[in-house]
Amino acid sequence: MALAATVLLNGLTLAALYFVVASGFSLIFGLMRTVNMAHGALYLVGAYVAYAVFEPLYDRDAWYAWYLAVPVGMAAAGLAGIALQGVLLGWMQGQELRQALVTIGVSIVVADQLLAQFGGTPRQFFAPDALFGTTPLPLVGRYPTFRLVQIAVALGVGIGLWWLLARTKLGLMVRAGVDDRAMLAACGVNVPLVSLAVFGLGAALAGLGGVIGATAQPLAQGVDGRFLLTSLVVVIVGGMGSVPGTAVGAVLVGLAEQVGQALFPTYAVILTFALMVAVLAVRPQGLLGRSA
Amino acid sequence: MSARLSLLALALLVLAPALLGLVLPPNQAQFWTANILGRALVYGIVALSLTFLATYGGFVSLAQMTLAGIAGYALAILVEGAVPGIVGGLPYAAAVPAALLAATLAGLLVGAIAVRTRDIYLLMITLALAMGVARFAESNIDWFNGYEGIRNVVGPVLFGVPFRDPHLFYYVALAAAAALYAGVLYLVRTPFGLVLQGIRDNPRRVAALGYDVSLHRIAAFGVAGFIAGCGGVLTTIYNIGISPGSIGLGASVNILIISVIGGLGHPAGAFVGSLIFAVFDTFAASLYDRDRFNTLIGLVFLGIVLASPDGIVGLARRLGGLRRPSRAGEQPAPRPAETG
Structure with a gap:
């Protein structure tokens, strides 16, 4: 029972990280129909630039090192996305x-230049003391606090995106743009500017995922490919361009990965892709996607 | 590319080892034959499978290196002498056809999975499938020997000469490449090939004519799987084995780079791109920096996509068109990379 609960929680925390990264991918796709294959590279840009700021501060024992790294990583990836x-x-x-x-x-x-700048040694952020250590939870006993933080961040991103899309003028324009770009432009909206803003936001989410992800597990070569792949599978399963769909996809993929790891480690990957193939066979547009 | 130009290129490639021997010292001539021309041919075959799908079907698949890898793994698992022996014991005469069959079936499967998707969706799904297979091969010890892969796949002895002799390998690769290239050009003129091109241009109209669009699409992926499988058998022997790295994200993207640089518009582009790729890979050290090959090839790739989406072949075609007065009513070449 405790094991099952741990696996479930692990799946959810992984899903939280996947959601943060994939929601940016999905946002960009939704408005611009751009499959951003550089999303993994933006994840790396956010993580590495944030690390370059974090490391000297951490060495001087500045308590705010990690808290500063998060906005720096988001800004770096966001600017790279806008460019x-x-x-x-x-x-x-x-x-x-x-x-x-x-x-x-x-x-x-980008990945090659980052490798040239930062070398191949794995790097990892150290979470601030307040988020480090373990938290007692019913059923599982003690659970790493930072993983719970991951879930909180994902919830924050999800609610923030919902608010942005459903309650603001930018969101209104984005939703209109998803349906009919040409008509939106005809209404006098500067669509290229909206596109820049959305691309920047989506890329900043990749950067946020980069800092969070590199705190939970080391940052190394090949991580960009892994998160690009995960973003692809999450939005294929959940439905492209839909934020709730991305959340559903992230939960399913995260759970499939962790349950697979626990039950049959060397065949675990198959479960994730069986999930994707099954969804494609039944609903090619994804679980919550609209048909094109 | 006209038939005359293709035959001229073939004649040049047949004579290449001898010509190289005239202008270069023997060890360099051998290096060029095996490690640049031979390598360009075998990876060109894999890229040919992608160019075939993209040019005549409009499908840009990122799973073609994976299909090549499935043939390579099937060969390595079955054949005698491979280390470690997973199944082993089969001679090459039996293992190679089995490997080609495996790649063809896997190609049909990829086609069936992706049958209801097009364009960028197809790109995403095939990329996800490709990386899924690579990660599975990496994590599974029982069948794929995990991260290390399977070594010592050296090829059969033909006519008393070991397969990895540079000249024998080169000519076998050239024969395979020429046969597959001619096969593709023949296939696209058959009724099947014409229907495929019709599907590329307008699937609804083809369906209205009574053709089964899905079946034709899946069959095209099967053909591409067979072509990729031929390439996979040869690349595995070229590399003396196979490991997950050779079918990972980088390898899959490399095949896309080769096809796009050469040009998704004519099968010849696969080999043109492959030759450019092999030359860059070998001489990156003297051009920029030994370790920064990826930056170099990435910039070349970006330049091609930005400046000439139909690649070098398209560029050459347009330059040729500039010299001749344009004929009225001439249709522009199909440029699948630009449709959206």
């Missing part, structure tokens, strides 16, 4: 496959 959309993707709007290819090229170059 990507502004310089490369904006003017080829509508050529979806070409955009995907461009982001693949960017991700190769």
Whole structure:
């Protein structure tokens, strides 16, 4: 019973991290139909730039090192995303496959340059004392506090995105843009500017995921590919461009991964992909996606 | 690319080892034959399977290196002499057809999974499938020997010469590449190939004519699986084995890079791109920095996608068109990379 509860909690905390990263991917896809293959690279940009700020402060025992790293990582990834959309993707709007290819090229170059700058040694953030250690919980006993923080962050991101999309003028424009970009532009909205803002926000979420993820598990080569893959599977399962769908997809993928690890470790990967194939067979647009 | 140009290229490639021997010292000529031309041919075959799908079906699949890897793993698992022996014991004459069958079946399966999706959705799903297989191979010891992979797949002895002899390997690769290239050009003129191109341009209209669109799509993925499988058998022997790294994200993206640089618009692009890729990979050290090959090839790839989405072949075609006065009514070449 305790084991089952632990596996369940592990699945949910992993799902929380996946949701933070994949929601940015899904947001960008929803408005611009851009498959951002550089999403994993943006995760790396956020994590590494934040680490460059975090490390000297942590060495001087500054208590705010980690709290500063989070906004720095988000800003770095967000700015990189804005640059990507502004310089490369904006003017080829509508050529979806070409955009995907461009982001693949960017991700190769960015990941390689980060490797050149920071080397291949795995790095990890140290969570501040308040978020470190364990918390007593019923059923499972003691559970790492930071993993609970992950869930809180994901809930915050989810509620924040819901508020942004449902309650603000920007959200109104984004939702209108998802349905009909041309009509939105005809209404006098500066669609390229909205696109820049959405791309920046989606990329900042990748950066947030980068800092949170690199606190929970080391940052190393290949992590970008892992989170790109996870984002893909999450939005394929949940439905592309839908925030609730991304949450459902993240929970299913996180649980599938952890349950698979616990039951049959060397075949665990299959469970995740069986989930994806099953969803595709029944609902090609994803569980909560609208048909194109 | 006209038939005359293709034959000229073939003649050049047949004579290449001898020509290289005239201008380079023997060890360098051998290096060029095996490690640049031979390698370009075998990876070009894998890229050909992607170019075939993209050019004539409009499907940009990222699972083609995975299908090649499935053939490679099937060969390594079955064949005698591989280390560690998972099943082992089969001679190459039996293991190679089994490997090709495995890749073809896997290709049909990928086609069936992705049958209801198009364009970027297809790209995402095939990428997810590709990475799923790679991660499975990495984590599974029983069948794939995990992270280390399977070594010592050296190929059969043909005509009393070991397969890895540079000249034998080169000519077998060239024969396979030429046969598959000609096969693709033949296939797209058959009724099947014409229906496939019709599906690329307008699936609804083809369906209204009474053709089964799904079945044709799945069959196209099966054909591409067979082509990729041929490439996979040869790349596995070229690398003397196979490991998860050779079918991972980087390897899958490399095949896409090769096809896009060469041009998703004509099968010849796969080999043009593969040759450029192999040359860059070998000489990256003297161009920029030994360890920064990825930056270099990434920038080349970006430049091609931004400047000429139909690749080098498309660029050459347009430059050729500039020299000749354009004929009225001439249709532009299909450019699947630009449709959205």
